[in-house]
Amino acid sequence: MKRTEVAEMLSNDISCIKLPPISDKVLQAVRSKKQEDPEADESVPESHNTSTVRLTKYLFAAMLLLLAISIPIIVVLSTNNKISEVIDNSQTFNTFSKVSDDAEKSEQERSLVSEGSKRTLDTIKMKKLCGDVALSAKSDQELENLLTSYSKQNDVYEDSEYIYNFNIQGKLIEICRNNPDYSPANIYTADKEYIAQKSEEIIKDIFPAMLEQEMIIEGSEDSLPAWFVTVCKKNDDLSLEQITLSYDGTGTLLRVNITQEPDSIGKISSSEAIRLTLKEIRMPKYNVPEFDDDSVEIYVNVKEISDKLMYIVFVNDIPSNTYCVTLVDPDTGNVTMLEA
C-alpha cells in the first residue's frame, strides 16, 4: 500500500466526521466586521459559484503580478543595467534599515559593505565547496515554497544544484535542491556505508566543528527521503546545534537543516528571555505594530557581546512579516531593543 492510498483512506475517514453548524457568535462577528468595513461589501461575490469567483480573483491577481514584474524588467533592460545589480539592490531593500530612497544611495552602499562583511566567511566557504554561487534571483514566493524557514530578511544564494539559505544573522540555516520538480526515481542504490561516507565529507567541508560528533543514520526504503543523518553538538555557549541531512535512495543530497537552541546561560532561562522580550516590544515607545500572540514565531540564540554572553531574541509576526530583535542580559534580565 502506498502512502497516497493511506492518505486517501484517512481522508475518507475524516470526511465522515459530523461537523457542527457555525455558531451564531461567529456569524455575528463576521457580519459586524463587514459593517465596520463598507469596502468589504464590494468584495462579496454576486454569484453563488464561489469557485468561479475565486478563479477570477486569482486571474486578476496573476495579471497584476505579471504587470508588476514586467515594468521593472523593462526599465532595467532599457537602461542597460545588469540584472545582478538589481538583485543586489533588492537585497539591500530587504534589510532592516529599509533604505528606500535614491537620495540615500550612499547609505545603501554602506549597508551593502556591512552585509558583505557579515557573511564573507560563509561565502568563501561555500565558494570553495560549491564553486560559483550567486545571490538567488528567485521570487519571495518561490523561496518560501522551496525553503522551510525563509523570510525576506534572509540572504539566499544558489548554484545550479542547490539553494543556500542564510538567516538574518548571516548563519547558514538550510541547504536544499535547486529544482522543485526533482523527482527521485524509486531506486535504492545507496547503502548505509555510502551515506555515512558522503555525510562525513559534507560535514568536513561545511561544518568541520561537527566532525567529531556522533552521526546517527536512519533509513527507510519505502519513504522519501530514504536516509536521514543527524549530528548534534553542544557549543561553548551552551546552545545545542543540530544538523540534519536527508538523501534519496540513490544517495543524492536533498536537504540540510541546521538548528540551534540555547540552554540557560545565566540566572534567566531562554524562555524567560522570550517573555521579557515580548513584554518589552509591546511598550508604546517602540511603535511596533500590535502583535498577535497566536501567529508569532520566536527564535532565541546566544551571542557574545563585549566578552559577555547575551540572549538574542528574534520575534517574527508571520502575517505581517514584522521582525523585532532584542538582546537580553542573562543575569539582570535587562532588554535592549536592536531592531524594531
Added chain:
Amino acid sequence: MGMLKIKEEELAFCLKEIASGNEEILEQFYIDYGRVILTLILTIVKTRESAEEVLQDVMPSIVTHNKDKPFLNASAWLFKVIQNLSKKKAMEDSAMKTEPLSENKELTSGENISESVEGSVDQIEALKCLDPMEQQCVLMRIFCHMKLPQVAELLGLPYNQVRSKYNYAVKKLKKYYQEGGGLT
C-alpha cells in the same frame, strides 16, 4: 463534503476574505476545512465537546484578524491559532478535573501539553492507533501539506523525532488499513 486538503494559496485567500467580513467565504471555508481543523483540535483536547468549543473559537480569531495584515504563511498561522486555543482548552479541562494551575504556569512556556493531556480522536478509528504527536504529524503533513521541518518547528520538537514519528505513524496506518480497519 469538504476538500480536506489545505492548499496554501487558497487558504490565504479565504483567511483574508473572512478577515474582511466575507460571510459566504466563511461558510465555504468551514465546509472545506472544518473537519481537518476539528480533527487537529481532537489530537490535543480530550473530548468532542471541548473540540467543538475550540473550533467555534478558532473562527472568531480569523474574523477578528487585521484584514490589512497579509497571511504570508497561512497554514502555519492557522495551525498556531488551533494549537494555542486547543492547548488552552486542554489546560482548562485538565484544571477542572485536577488541582488548580499554579500562578507561574504559562501556556507559552513550551511545555508539551499533549504529554500531560491525553489526546482523543473519538470518531476516527484509524487515528486511535497513533499517539497525539503522531496524529498531529500525519495531519499536518498530509492535510496541511507542511514539510516535516516546518512541522517540527510548529510542534517544538527536534526534526529527526518528527520524521521518525511521521514515518512510524504512516507504517501503523498502513498496517491498520491493510488489515481491513478502514472497512465497515
